[in-house]
Amino acid sequence: xxxxxxxxxxxxxxxxxxxxxxxxxxxxxxxxxxxxxxxxxxxxxxxxxxxxxxxxxxxxxxxxxxxxxxxxxxxxxxxxxxxxxxxxxxxxxxxxxxxxxxxxxxxxxxxxxxxxxxxxxxxxxxxxxxxxxxxxxxxxxxxxxxxxxxxxxxxxxxxxxxx
Numbered sequence: 658x659x660x661x662x663x664x665x666x667x668x669x670x671x672x673x674x675x676x677x678x679x680x681x682x683x684x685x686x687x688x689x690x691x692x693x694x695x696x697x698x699x700x701x702x703x704x705x706x707x708x709x710x711x712x713x714x715x716x717x718x719x720x721x722x723x724x725x726x727x728x729x730x731x732x733x734x735x736x737x738x739x740x741x742x743x744x745x746x747x748x749x750x751x752x753x754x755x756x757x758x759x760x761x762x763x764x765x766x767x768x769x770x771x772x773x774x775x776x777x778x779x780x781x782x783x784x785x786x787x788x789x790x791x792x793x794x795x796x797x798x799x800x801x802x803x804x805x806x807x808x809x810x811x812x813x814x815x816x817x818x819x820x
Contacts, residue, residue: 661729661730662726662730662731662766662767662768663733663745663766663779664730664731664733664765664766664768665733665735665746665765665766665769665819666732666734667769667819668765668766668768668769669727669730671768671769672723672726672727672730672768673727676723676724679716679719679723680720683716684713684716684720687709687713688713690712691706691710691713693705693709694706694708694709726768733745733766735747735814735819736814738814740812740813740814741791741812742789742790742812743764743787743788743790743791743809743812744788744789745764745765745779746764746765747763747812748761748762748763748812748815749761749764749809750809750810750811751796751807751808751809751810752807752808754795754806754807754808755806759810761775762775762776762777763776763777763815763818763819764777764787765778765779765818765819766778766779767779767780775818782798782799782800782801783800786798786799787809790809792809792810792811792812793809794808794809795808795809796808796809
């Protein structure tokens with residue numbers, strides 16, 4: 658049984674557009690590269706041919722990955738979810754109990770995550786530790802850089818995070 662992959666409509670449209678581009682434009686382009694390289698002669702020692710075949714292999718793997726994501730996609734509108742507790746689409750302001758610094762993250766689908774922009778995947782260690790918690794709760798998260806303790810200062814839906 659396949660797990661559902663929650664994402665916003667924007668995230669779904671992003672991967673659908675990439676898949677369409679790969680299947681229609683990129684495949685044809687790489688196929689032409691293979692054909693052109695094959696005309697250069699001996700395929701055993703033809704670096705261009707092998708590079709083009711490798712490029713096609715990577716492209717096909719990406720197509721398969723995106724098709725799987727689309728098959729498992731569960732489009733969620735975070736604006737209609739309650740955000741009394743941390744859930745998909747919640748923007749969470751945290752107080753790092755060690756440094757006393759506040760940070761904010763929005764919980765999104767894996768295809769939309771971008772830590773530099775404060776968008777973390779629902780499957781990330783921090784998001785998994787936060788899901789279901791309320792404001793004021795202390796959270797211990799086992800992160801790649803060690804165990805961190807946070808207090809949830811605020812939970813809200815911020816439409817700007819999804820623009």
